[in-house]
Amino acid sequence: MEFMELLNQSRVSEFVLLGLTDSENIQILLFVFFSVVYVATVLGNLLIVVAVFCVSNLNTPMYFLLGNLSFVDITLASFATPKMIINLLRKQKTISFAGCFTQIFLLHFLGGVEMVLLVSMAYDRYVAICKPLHYMNIMNKKVCVLLVVTSWFLGLLHSGLQIPFVVNLPFCGSNVVDSIFCDLPLVAKLACTDTYFVEIVIVAHSGMISLSCFTVLLISYSLILVAIRNRSSAGQSKARSTLTAHITVVILFFGPCIFIYIWPFSNHSVDKFLAIFYTIVTPILNPIIYTLRNKEMKTAMKKLWDIFYKF
């Protein structure tokens, strides 16, 4: 009886997220900065989603996928960042046990969806540039919907397969997570049992998925770049600017992911700064890259402005 009470007492019911820094001044600065970035991310991506729905000349497979990517970016930016922003002003930076595992689930779910969508978008560009005559045939509406549904399904599968390994571990000792949100390697390490095998499984899973998606993306972009080498300069420069945008997003998203999951045990203190890249930097990059650098998007934004102006 006493033993059970002791066990219950020492069972972790919440975790502490250390955040980026101890300094109060820097935290206030970060609060302002991340708040602005977060609002801009949500508004920017919302604008893309609305534009894709409302403006008829964005009715192409590429923008269909982009609209969906923007939607995922909104969710990816929202699952942990608001909590992190509020924590910057709090003395007690705690998160409940359930909250922590919800974050882990959503991170891998939404991160998985984003990865598969990025691969789908690369495939779309590959078909558009290397097989232009068959483009409308291959990338028909059905295929586009299928790619989106597949990405959500694979994200769910990826996340759902990993969570059971960790959620059932005994947590009774330290509850301090040195990051801005809960993630698998950091939380698994806190379990009061030998988790070496569990960590290997998890990391192999997340690491291999990141690495293989990244490899597929590199190969498809290389194929595209080779294909446009001997094209007329006008078409080439348009294709190249689209490709540069895609490749930038891909490197900024996958670079940190691969780094975190391939060397998970070294407990780098840079990991929490890298985490910023896929929950804060990547989600705001899409609206910036696609609206500022893209002529069709700019035209669409003007049309959207006209539509709202009439009301």
Ligand SMILES: *[C@@H]1O[C@H](CO)[C@@H](O)[C@H](O)[C@H]1NC(C)=O
């Ligand atoms: C995203 O995909 C869904 C389902 O395939 C589709 O109905 C929706 O229109 C897409 N969203 C955007 C913004 O393109």
